[in-house]
Amino acid sequence: MSLLEPIDLLVENGLLLSMDHSMRPLEGGAVGVRGGAILEVGPTRELRERYLPSQVLDATGCAVLPGLINAHTHAPMTIFRGLADDLPLMEWLEHYIFPAEAHLRAEWVHWGALLACAEMLLSGTTTFCDMYLFEDEVARAAKQAGMRALLGEVLYDFPSPNYGPIEQGFRYTEELIQSWEGDPLVQVAVEPHAPFTCSPELLRRARELADSHGVPLIIHLAETTHEVSRVQEMYGLSPVNHLRELSILDGPTIADHVVWVDQEEIRVLSEHGVGIVHNPESNMKLASGVAPVRAMLEMGLAVGLGTDGAASNNDLDLFREMDSAAKLHKVFSKDPTVMDAPTVLAMATRMGARALGLESLVGSLEPGKRADLILVDLGSPHLCPVHEVVSHLVYTARGSDVRSVVIDGRVVVQDRRLLTLDLPIIMEAVREISSEIKELVQRKR
Numbered sequence: 429m430s431l432l433e434p435i436d437l438l439v440e441n442g443l444l445l446s447m448d449h450s451m452r453p454l455e456g457g458a459v460g461v462r463g464g465a466i467l468e469v470g471p472t473r474e475l476r477e478r479y480l481p482s483q484v485l486d487a488t489g490c491a492v493l494p495g496l497i498n499a500h501t502h503a504p505m506t507i508f509r510g511l512a513d514d515l516p517l518m519e520w521l522e523h524y525i526f527p528a529e530a531h532l533r534a535e536w537v538h539w540g541a542l543l544a545c546a547e548m549l550l551s552g553t554t555t556f557c558d559m560y561l562f563e564d565e566v567a568r569a570a571k572q573a574g575m576r577a578l579l580g581e582v583l584y585d586f587p588s589p590n591y592g593p594i595e596q597g598f599r600y601t602e603e604l605i606q607s608w609e610g611d612p613l614v615q616v617a618v619e620p621h622a623p624f625t626c627s628p629e630l631l632r633r634a635r636e637l638a639d640s641h642g643v644p645l646i647i648h649l650a651e652t653t654h655e656v657s658r659v660q661e662m663y664g665l666s667p668v669n670h671l672r673e674l675s676i677l678d679g680p681t682i683a684d685h686v687v688w689v690d691q692e693e694i695r696v697l698s699e700h701g702v703g704i705v706h707n708p709e710s711n712m713k714l715a716s717g718v719a720p721v722r723a724m725l726e727m728g729l730a731v732g733l734g735t736d737g738a739a740s741n742n743d744l745d746l747f748r749e750m751d752s753a754a755k756l757h758k759v760f761s762k763d764p765t766v767m768d769a770p771t772v773l774a775m776a777t778r779m780g781a782r783a784l785g786l787e788s789l790v791g792s793l794e795p796g797k798r799a800d801l802i803l804v805d806l807g808s809p810h811l812c813p814v815h816e817v818v819s820h821l822v823y824t825a826r827g828s829d830v831r832s833v834v835i836d837g838r839v840v841v842q843d844r845r846l847l848t849l850d851l852p853i854i855m856e857a858v859r860e861i862s863s864e865i866k867e868l869v870q871r872k873r
């Protein structure tokens with residue numbers, strides 16, 4: 429008679445980085461998984477003595493760490509990837525993105541979101557936080573991909589190609605919340621676009637809707653100097669103070685970008701426990717500015733990392749984003765000690781989870797949390813030798829080094845093979861959409 433306890437999955441023999449508060453890598457480490465949750469983390473030998481796994485992932489030669497969290501995306505915008513680069517923001521929006529988005533259909537969002545999920549999974553992202561149109565399609569794509577997502581329909585003052593007038597936007601959001609309630613992977617938020625595209629009335633209603641369903645409110649905030657002067661002109665206040673005055677920050681809130689804020693506004697955000705999402709590559713590409721992340725961290729804010737949409741990045745690879753985040757702040761502050769590798773890796777995992785309010789579920793490999801983890805192959809020349817694995821993960825590894833991915837205890841990528849989605853079909857559909865988009869943009873110009 430076997431005394432071994434049956435479990436669903438054992439990830440064994442890895443260089444384990446649990447991203448709990450110790451940050452100490454464990455060689456020959458293992459993670460035992462049952463019912464989609466982490467049961468135990470420890471030396472492989474000890475877990476082998478206790479458990480009888482029905483599935484085993486051998487992590488020899490790999491780092492094992494929590495799945496990465498892409499805390500700000502517009503997933504379906506993969507269909508606009510590389511459509512137009514190197515342009516001033518308004519020209520980019522008015523000549524390319526808006527003309528194409530005016531024709532946006534659910535079908536485009538469907539394929540664009542599936543492509544984004546495929547790209548994210550294959551580069552080690554297990555959770556993403558999304559804002560776009562036809563968001564039910566994004567939710568369904570996440571579900572099909574087996575990814576974890578926090579997402580919502582973008583709300584603003586002008587008519588939407590999805591729901592039309594704002595009244596129906598609120599209805600759409602409420603239906604989205606109700607239809608995904610209790611889902612193990614997909615959670616819905618209320619997502620007004622930004623302080624300069626949403627009236628005070630819209631913002632107040634958004635807060636009320638979020639509160640009545642106990643879901644967070646997610647908003648772009650202080651992304652550009654253009655936004656700051658618009659809000660100042662319209663309301664006589666900075667974007668942060670405008671939201672504070674309207675009591676929009678009085679409840680779980682996630683703010684994206686947060687580039688143009690002073691020390692006093694950072695204090696306001698900190699007092700309200702706002703989760704911040706930093707998007708260094710998008711901010712660099714659109715020349716938005718450099719967010720004062722160092723000051724935010726010193727003030728105790730939870731700062732996650734996001735890629736933003738693929739049209740302004742142009743990829744969804746969080747390994748590249750980590751590298752950029754670490755280096756951007758060093759050159760900007762002329763101080764090589766800021767944003768060290770452990771801090772940046774925490775932003776992409778544990779702190780990102782905290783920024784999104786998901787820290788009880790994901791972000792570290794600890795018993796009781798959901799089993800979202802990735803295996804990063806350390807066997808390539810650019811990762812040799814391994815003096816310090818955290819340094820490699822931030823400065824050297826790429827998304828393509830991810831070998832296997834587990835989400836909610838389910839293996840979704842194995843040996844670089846995507847098990848949940850049919851990639852050639854998705855890519856062909858997106859190629860077809862891209863020729864339609866090209867035509868629309870050319871007609872407009």
Ligand SMILES: [Zn+2]
Binds near residue numbers: 502736
């Ligand atoms: Zn954005």
